[in-house]
Amino acid sequence: MHTTQHDTVVVLDFGAQYSQLIARRVREQGVYSLIVPYTISAQELRKMAPVGIIFSGGPASVSTEDSPRPDAGIYGLGIPVLGICYGLQVMSVMNGGTVRRPDAREYGFAHLHLNHFTGKTSRLLAGIPEGSQLWMSHGDSVVDLPTGFVTTGSTPNCPVTVAENEARRLYGVQFHPEVVHSTDGTAVLRNFVMDICGAKADWSMESFIATEVERIRSVVGDRKVLCGLSGGVDSSVAAVLIHKAIGDQLVCVFVNNGMLRKNEAQNVVDLFGKHFNMRLEYVDAETAFLDALKGIAEPEAKRKIIGKMFVDVFYDAARSLGDISFLAQGTLYPDVIESRSPSGGPSATIKSHHNVGGLPDDLKWELLEPLKELFKDEVRQLGMELGLAEELVNRHPFPGPGLGVRCIGEVTKERLDTLREVDAIFVEEIRRAGLYGDIWQALACLLPVKSVGVQGDERTYREVCSLRAVTSQDAMTADWYRFPPEVLQTTASRICNEVAGVNRVLYDITSKPPGTIEWE
Structure with a gap:
């Protein structure tokens, strides 16, 4: 409150x-x-x-x-x-x-x-x-x-x-x-x-930061706070705010599950470990995740495996850090409101961060949720005030299981590497055209389908990728984004020329409903 x-x-x-x-x-x-x-x-x-x-x-x-x-x-x-x-x-x-x-x-x-x-x-x-x-x-x-x-x-x-x-x-x-x-x-x-009402206009991000920093210091005292850092907007802003309050009493754990975007792991380590000088535990678990996913193509099975693996890896990393008292989460105000029970009373259900949901009950950590008074647009504003780059603060949503649910069918390192390149080209071309801010979410999927192509006078038989971009207010409904044709043309041309594993590019024009934003 x-x-x-x-x-x-x-x-x-x-x-x-x-x-x-x-x-x-x-x-x-x-x-x-x-x-x-x-x-x-x-x-x-x-x-x-x-x-x-x-x-x-x-x-x-x-x-x-x-x-x-x-x-x-x-x-x-x-x-x-x-x-x-x-x-x-x-x-x-x-x-x-x-x-x-x-x-x-x-x-x-x-x-x-x-x-x-x-x-x-x-x-x-x-x-x-x-x-x-x-x-x-x-x-x-x-x-x-x-x-x-x-x-x-x-x-x-x-x-x-x-x-x-x-x-x-x-x-x-x-x-x-x-x-x-x-x-x-x-x-x-x-x-x-x-x-x-005669209200005074005295609430701002500056006043919020000052008040929340003082509150965090008062609540935490000299104890340690653990934060599962994903590189997403909410966990990033929460981590920077808490670090401003208590410095090295905050320990961040960043798990590389092998399903991150191109250069994502290095970017997170550079930004939080080097630029913000946070205590950052980097866990490279790519091999373990890929081994667990071997032969699995069913979407829900993939999600469950990735979620359970993350909890196990995060828990193991946390146990090695010694005496932890708090778990920081990027819970936002809409999450708090939506978790209330139908009777209108406070709900016992606490929304878990998408990367640390399902942690064992015996951890006995207290929750620290510094963003729980804020809406999403306010969190972005707060991130800018705290010195996070506009590119990170305004980035599109990214699923917890990462590219694992955009790699349709079986997940392998080779397919993930191919998808990383496709994704990077798509986002780069959207930014180059100045359209990134007009789009709620842009994503690329690698499909479990191969097609015949002709590249360099040679017949090829390679995978097909789909591109998807939608506009939305709240992700409950979404409409496909109408790109200028030349943007799609340039993107498709670059993908086929620069990504060895792909020779055909599709653009998804399905709205939500009937489709979902993500394919899986």
């Missing part, structure tokens, strides 16, 4: 797909925000002393008996509350209003009409123009407001689009101000957070 003295806006989560986006929009104002289950008590909220509370939307209908309801005591705390969509509806019903389901649910764009009322000025809608575009997504609508509330905004299909009770500091909007489709939504949230 966040323990600094920064002003905080708490988001009560009613199961909305946009809850995380609301918190991010508040943080973009320089104000700290965190998400809590809607089941939190008014007493617990009072102890947290937030300057404002936001009720998220949610998929439920407020008219059903089992619809989620917050503690009624929240309305009497005197803390400003903003209800969004379902949040407005539940606030209305709990305070004596009426909500009904109209004949058709409203989904999509609408335009705001400002309702001016005698002697009052809407602080929530200050500076919002008449006709402002809104994004609507709701089934129920408020038809009668509770006593003391007034309607300050409406649309043709939704008479109560914005409602306010200035005296009780209760506010609600039927639209979603957190999404980009609501053109002035950020201004509405800013009015609530900065003007109505």
Whole structure:
């Protein structure tokens, strides 16, 4: 839990797909925000002393008996509350209003009409123009407001689009101000957070670093912390932040499983061991992993073998390091939120780092998770602040089993070496074209198929590779990336000319769904 003295806006989560986006929009104002289950008590909220509370939307209908309801005591705390969509509806019903389901649910764009009322000025809608575009997504609508509330905004299909009770500091909007489709939504949230709540914009990456460094020192004391370093963004940023706090009390273990990208192992050793001067234990386990994978082609079997091997190798390395008290993990805020139990209480399940999941229970290490308050984009920003290169901080996701799940079929050193070269050329050409930042993930796969080709006037019979690049917001859905044809042409030409084992290049245009981003 966040323990600094920064002003905080708490988001009560009613199961909305946009809850995380609301918190991010508040943080973009320089104000700290965190998400809590809607089941939190008014007493617990009072102890947290937030300057404002936001009720998220949610998929439920407020008219059903089992619809989620917050503690009624929240309305009497005197803390400003903003209800969004379902949040407005539940606030209305709990305070004596009426909500009904109209004949058709409203989904999509609408335009705001400002309702001016005698002697009052809407602080929530200050500076919002008449006709402002809104994004609507709701089934129920408020038809009668509770006593003391007034309607300050409406649309043709939704008479109560914005409602306010200035005296009780209760506010609600039927639209979603957190999404980009609501053109002035950020201004509405800013009015609530900065003007109505009076929050100070004092939360930044600089303040986070100072606070977290102090917290890590206080928690760790003179004990040792172990970090499983993968070379990925999250573990890299976590390691650099912890090292800034406790120096050589941090020991990093980097396992080379033989399925890394070209020059990856050397790059990690150079960056963390030499540039950042960290205590880095490098374990070359390539031969052991390849021996374990011999003859295995089934995807899930490969994943399980790679995962178990990693745990065994990591555990053996950790035992040789002496007395370790903490295990550092790059857990992010979305991971923490998603691990909560359905009842809204804290979950006993802890998300494991993708490289150290399944460590034996008898290790008895405490977890140290310095990034658990941050979203992914904030982690990237933090990495830049800590001096990590932009190229590392903004790199595409890479699976824990590495190229082992991109080497379709049996995994051998020869096939991995071929795939490494293909992958390196593909990424290099994407960067050269200035397209890397436009793509969520780019990957190459080596297929268990051979084709006839003609190279240098000779007939060849070599393997086929597929290239894949997708755009996405959260990896739940993804669309294939439309490359300029000349980029694919140059990439394919280089692969066939420079990689001895490949004579045919395919481009994968499958979206997710029906396909997944990775092949295996």
